[in-house]
Amino acid sequence: MQLEALGNGAEPVRTSKIANLQEETVLSICTKTQLSDQFGFTSKPLALSIKILWLGLFGLCSITVAQQDTTKAIPADSLLIQQLQQQMATIPQQAAPAAAPRATLSTNPNMSVIGDFRATYFSPARRHLETEFHEAEFAFQSVVDPYARADFYLSLAPDPETGEFAIELEEGYLTTQTLPAGLQLKVGKFRSAFGKINVIHPHALPYIDVTSVYNNYFGEEGLNDTGLSLSWLVPNPLDFYQELTVEATRGPAENISFAASEFDRFLYLAHLKNFWDLTPNATLELGLSGSVGPSPAGFNAAIGGVDVTYKWKPLRLNTYQSVVLQTEVLWSHAKIAAREKIKSWGMYTLATYQLQKRWFLTGRFDYSNRPYNASFVERAFSGTLGWLATEFQKAEIEFKMTSSNAEERTTQVLLRSVFVIGAHGAHAY
Amino acid sequence: MKAVSGKILFATLAVLVLSGFATVSAQDKLRVVTSLPDLKSIAEFVGGEKVEVFAIATGFQNPHFVDPKPSYILKLSKADLFATVGLDLETGWVPPLLNSARNAKILKGGAGYVDASTNVPLLQVPSSVNRGEGDIHIYGNPHYWLDPVNGKIIAQNIYEALRRVAPGDQAYFQANLNKFNEQIDAKTKEWIAKMLPFKGTKIMAYHNEWPYFEQRFGLQIVDFLEPKPGIPPTPSQLAKVITEMKRDNIKIVINSPYFAAQSADLVARNVGGTVITLATSVGADPGIKTYFDLFDYNIAKMVEALQ
Numbered sequence: 001m002q003l004e005a006l007g008n009g010a011e012p013v014r015t016s017k018i019a020n021l022q023e024e025t026v027l028s029i030c031t032k033t034q035l036s037d038q039f040g041f042t043s044k045p046l047a048l049s050i051k052i053l054w055l056g057l058f059g060l061c062s063i064t065v066a067q068q069d070t071t072k073a074i075p076a077d078s079l080l081i082q083q084l085q086q087q088m089a090t091i092p093q094q095a096a097p098a099a100a101p102r103a104t105l106s107t108n109p110n111m112s113v114i115g116d117f118r119a120t121y122f123s124p125a126r127r128h129l130e131t132e133f134h135e136a137e138f139a140f141q142s143v144v145d146p147y148a149r150a151d152f153y154l155s156l157a158p159d160p161e162t163g164e165f166a167i168e169l170e171e172g173y174l175t176t177q178t179l180p181a182g183l184q185l186k187v188g189k190f191r192s193a194f195g196k197i198n199v200i201h202p203h204a205l206p207y208i209d210v211t212s213v214y215n216n217y218f219g220e221e222g223l224n225d226t227g228l229s230l231s232w233l234v235p236n237p238l239d240f241y242q243e244l245t246v247e248a249t250r251g252p253a254e255n256i257s258f259a260a261s262e263f264d265r266f267l268y269l270a271h272l273k274n275f276w277d278l279t280p281n282a283t284l285e286l287g288l289s290g291s292v293g294p295s296p297a298g299f300n301a302a303i304g305g306v307d308v309t310y311k312w313k314p315l316r317l318n319t320y321q322s323v324v325l326q327t328e329v330l331w332s333h334a335k336i337a338a339r340e341k342i343k344s345w346g347m348y349t350l351a352t353y354q355l356q357k358r359w360f361l362t363g364r365f366d367y368s369n370r371p372y373n374a375s376f377v378e379r380a381f382s383g384t385l386g387w388l389a390t391e392f393q394k395a396e397i398e399f400k401m402t403s404s405n406a407e408e409r410t411t412q413v414l415l416r417s418v419f420v421i422g423a424h425g426a427h428a429y
Numbered sequence: 430m431k432a433v434s435g436k437i438l439f440a441t442l443a444v445l446v447l448s449g450f451a452t453v454s455a456q457d458k459l460r461v462v463t464s465l466p467d468l469k470s471i472a473e474f475v476g477g478e479k480v481e482v483f484a485i486a487t488g489f490q491n492p493h494f495v496d497p498k499p500s501y502i503l504k505l506s507k508a509d510l511f512a513t514v515g516l517d518l519e520t521g522w523v524p525p526l527l528n529s530a531r532n533a534k535i536l537k538g539g540a541g542y543v544d545a546s547t548n549v550p551l552l553q554v555p556s557s558v559n560r561g562e563g564d565i566h567i568y569g570n571p572h573y574w575l576d577p578v579n580g581k582i583i584a585q586n587i588y589e590a591l592r593r594v595a596p597g598d599q600a601y602f603q604a605n606l607n608k609f610n611e612q613i614d615a616k617t618k619e620w621i622a623k624m625l626p627f628k629g630t631k632i633m634a635y636h637n638e639w640p641y642f643e644q645r646f647g648l649q650i651v652d653f654l655e656p657k658p659g660i661p662p663t664p665s666q667l668a669k670v671i672t673e674m675k676r677d678n679i680k681i682v683i684n685s686p687y688f689a690a691q692s693a694d695l696v697a698r699n700v701g702g703t704v705i706t707l708a709t710s711v712g713a714d715p716g717i718k719t720y721f722d723l724f725d726y727n728i729a730k731m732v733e734a735l736q
Contacts, residue, residue, distance in 0.1 A: 146538060149528060178533040182506060233506055233531060241499040275499040280487070283498060313496065316489045317687055357661055357689075390659065391521070392560060421560075426521045428529075429497050 109142030109150075112422030116203050121413040133158065134416075137170065137201070141425045147178050151425070153201070170201075170224070182233035192223040193231075193245040193271040194289045195328050196307040204427050206324075206352045207384040208398045208414040212366035213330050213346030216378070217257050217303060223291070225249035225267060241275040251294055257303055257332060257371050259296040267293030285309040299335035301371070324352040334371045344369035360386040366402075378404040393419045459595055462501075462508040462535070464519050465492055466711040467574045468545055470720040472512060472587050474609040479598050480510075480591070485526075488712025491687040493564070493659070497522040502529045509594050511535035512543035512587055516551070518571035534594075543590040545583045549573045552640045563657025575709070576641035577617045577724050581610050616721055620728045621646065627735045633670055634683040635662075635693055638709065642727070651679060654692050662692040674700040681705060681734055686713045705734045 114137040120130050138154040155170040173188030191199045197214065210220050227249030234242040247269040251260030258267050269291040276284045287307040295301035306329050313322040329347040336342060346368030353361050366380040382400035389395070400412040458481040463469045469484035476482065483504050486495045492514070505511060505526055513523055527536055534541040551569030558567045573579045588606045592599045628647035635654045643650050652673055656666040673679065680702035684693040686709060693704040707727045708717050717726050 143537075146533070175528070177528070177531070177536060179531065182531050184529070184531050233503065239503070241503045243499070273499070277498065277500050283500075285499075311496075315487050317689060318490050318496075319494050319687070320689060390560075390564070426497070426525045428525055429499060 107142075109140040109152075110423035110425065112139045112420055112424035113137070114139070114203055114418065114420045114424065117417045118208065119415040121411075123411045124408060135203075137203070139422075139424055141423075143177075144174065148174050148176050150174050173229075182235070184231045186229040186231070187227075189224070189226040190229065192225055192247060192249065192267075192269055192291070193229060194218075194223050194269060194291060194303075195271075195305045195330070196285070196287055196309055196326060197328070198222045200427070203418045206360060206362045206386055206396075207350070207364060207382060208396055208416045209382065209400055209412070211328075211348040211364070212368040212378050212380050212402070213328070213348055216346060216368045216370050217330055217332060219254065219256050221254070223252065223255065223258070225252045227266070241273070243273045245269075245271040245273070247271075255296075257295060257301050257334065258291070258293045261294035261298070263294075265294045267291060281314050282310065282312045285311075295334055297336055299337075301332065301334045303330055303332045305330045320354070320357050322352075322354040324350075326350050326352075332369075332371045336372060342372055342374050344371060344374040358388050360384075360388065362386070376404065376406055378402060392421070393417075459509045459591070460507055461510040461512065462504050463512040464495075464514055464523055465574070467720055467723065468512045468514065468583065468587070470711045470718075470723075471580060471584050471609070472510075474720070475584050475588050475602055475605050476591055477601065477605050479595065479601065484712075485522075486710070488708065488710040488714075488717065489686040491685075492518055492710070493521065495519070495522045497525045499529075501526050505530035505535060506532050508532060508535050508541065510541040510543060510587075510590050512545050512590070514571055514574065515544040515546040516568040516571035516573075517566055540593040541590060543586050545586050546571070546573060547582075547586050549579050549582050552644065553637075563655070564659030570637065570640050572638040572709075573641050575639065576645040577613050577620065577720075578645065579641060580720055581613050584609050584613075612721065616724065617645075620724050623728050623732055624648075627731070630681075630735060631677050631679045632681040632683060633674060633679055633696070635685060635688045638685065639683060639707075642707075646728070646731070648731075650683075651677060654682070654696065667692060667696055670696055671699045674702065683707050685709045703734055705730050707731070 114135075116134040116137070118132045118134045120132065121128055122130070134157065136156040138152075138156070140152040140154075141150070143149045150173070152172045153170040154167055156165055156167045158165050169189055171188070171190045173186050173190045176183075176185045179185060191201075193199055197205065197211070198218070202210070210222075214222060225247075227247060229245060229247040231243055231245040234244055236242055247267075249267045249269070251265075251267045252258055253260065269289070271287060271289045274286045278284055285308070287305075287309075289305040289307070290302070291304075292300065292302045308327050310325040311322070312324075327347065327349040329345065331345045332343070334342045334344070346366075348364055348366045350362060350364035355361055362384040364380075364382045364384075366378070366382075368378050370376045370378075380400060380402040382398055384396055384398040386394055386396040394417075396414075396416045396418075398412075398414040398416075400414070401409065402412070403409040459476065459479055461469075461472050461476060461480045461482040463472055463482060463484045465486050466484040466488045469482045472480060472482045485501050485504070486492050508530075511527070513519055530536075533539055536542060537544075546568075551573065553566075554569040555562075555565055555567060558565065574583060584606055588602050591602045595602075624646040629649055630647075631649045631651050633652055633654065634650050637653055637655070637658050639648075639650055642648070652670055654662040654667065654670060656663050674696065680700065682693045682697050682702060682704045684690055684704050684706045686706055690704065690706075696702070697704045707730060708714055708723055711717050711720055711723050713723075714726060717723050
């Protein structure tokens, strides 16, 4: 959705050269003008025109001179005045010297801030309406050296109980760029490569809430953990995209299904992503996921998943129309006692249709048990209308109805405004 | 039980992975991937029979918004050379593809990375950057391949990379480059001659992507249907454009293959003018197979409309 626009990128050297050139031009005009004033012209019309000229260029001079190396010599030659006048006479009005571009060489990472503001209506409740600054996400992304790149995402969000803002490291990881044999290693804290949506930051999803199944099995924040992730582009005779990711992480701090163990037991995850171009306009992705690790109760839990995504977007007029169909199913085997295991499952299915260049409509159905309660059944229907003003701003409204066999039916209306400033890395397909 | 579920998981994945295992046959041609088909065409002229070129975008696709599909990652992972237009044109899709390509040869700083914009004299380099002005390009207007003379600079950049990657074939690439440059010189003269009678003609365009074409062929684009780059036409902007066209007696609106035609049609109807859809890239029309065809097509269209 977002673009990586400012900061580093293509050809800063050339830019700075142009900057120097233009700076020099402006400087020469500035110094010449200052000279004309020193000489004190007596001829009234000439003096007047010089004054106007002086005034007009004053702004440019004050900006430019401030940036100059003060050791530069000022040539003193009255011929310059004539040259200056000739120059001004021949310069067409619209071709005034452009100010120097500000894109300069920098090793700063690409930096961006994403705001996610929400207003919600929830029923039944004593207080129905609520506003919430859900999250401010600070991203810092850059190449580290010829071998790797790094991405940091800091999340500043209010505590759901106290409302006080606290900062936390949402993700922070190093990704190698030069391992042989189609391998790529990621180390740090990151969103686990489970399923299709776990790796996606919530602001980039086409709906506002969290799907019931992810909420019930991984929690609102999804599965996010610290450790290693190794992925491999699998060579195959049919030459389609197949990527195998294996992860070993410590066990998440706050999660429903998994937890960090006191012993040498870790969370292991594997994800196999298969991708095909069906036609130039349509693609199909099939993902298989599996994770095994210690549960909060100290036993073991395993969650498997299948995700299927079909996308259609015509290459011609590619910004006006598109369709996404997506389904994910999760199965959980959670051990709660030495001889007792709970098998449960959940799923969601969604369709997003792009109505117009900037309008998107998403409908979704959720079905989910809970990891430690297979008889609990939750169903939810939701519809989201999104308006993508530009790549840097969107507004969405979602209606959601949730019912279950254990709790009262709830109705929600959610409004969200997402906006980004700075250079935010583009999202994966 | 944990062992069982773990084994099932492992077995499933192992079967899927191993079923896909195969060796990739040795390839005698250099594998070149380009972001746009224009670079592909030029790479084919310079690389000749020594290269096999794949372009990610098609000629009728908006080059600002191409989906970074994983299948392109696969192409890039095996590429010897990658050529990009650069200047943040492809900023929404080339970086995510390169970051996942696991191919150091074609990353920035690698021997096979070609920034085709190197040494191109840029137009519209902004003096300040503010997204309030729309999708402005901070390094300058990136649609530079629409001036055939810049095609020679692109060819030179691709040649340099080919020479780095396959030094043994340098003489062959050099000969191809010289031939390409001669053809461009000859054809450019022809194209300019055809456009000469219409020098200074004022026209309108949908998006600000023609400054290089405009400068080379002596046209004057007065305004755009987009109020700001990347912002879809608004009624007030269209009204302004219509007023300007009536005032200056402008009869032509240039549209691009990837913009809906309604706005341009509406404006043309109001001023009794015509909309012409020019090719923005090789492949925009089935008949445009090479970089030369691109200008043959556009010049023919312009001349036809201006006469």
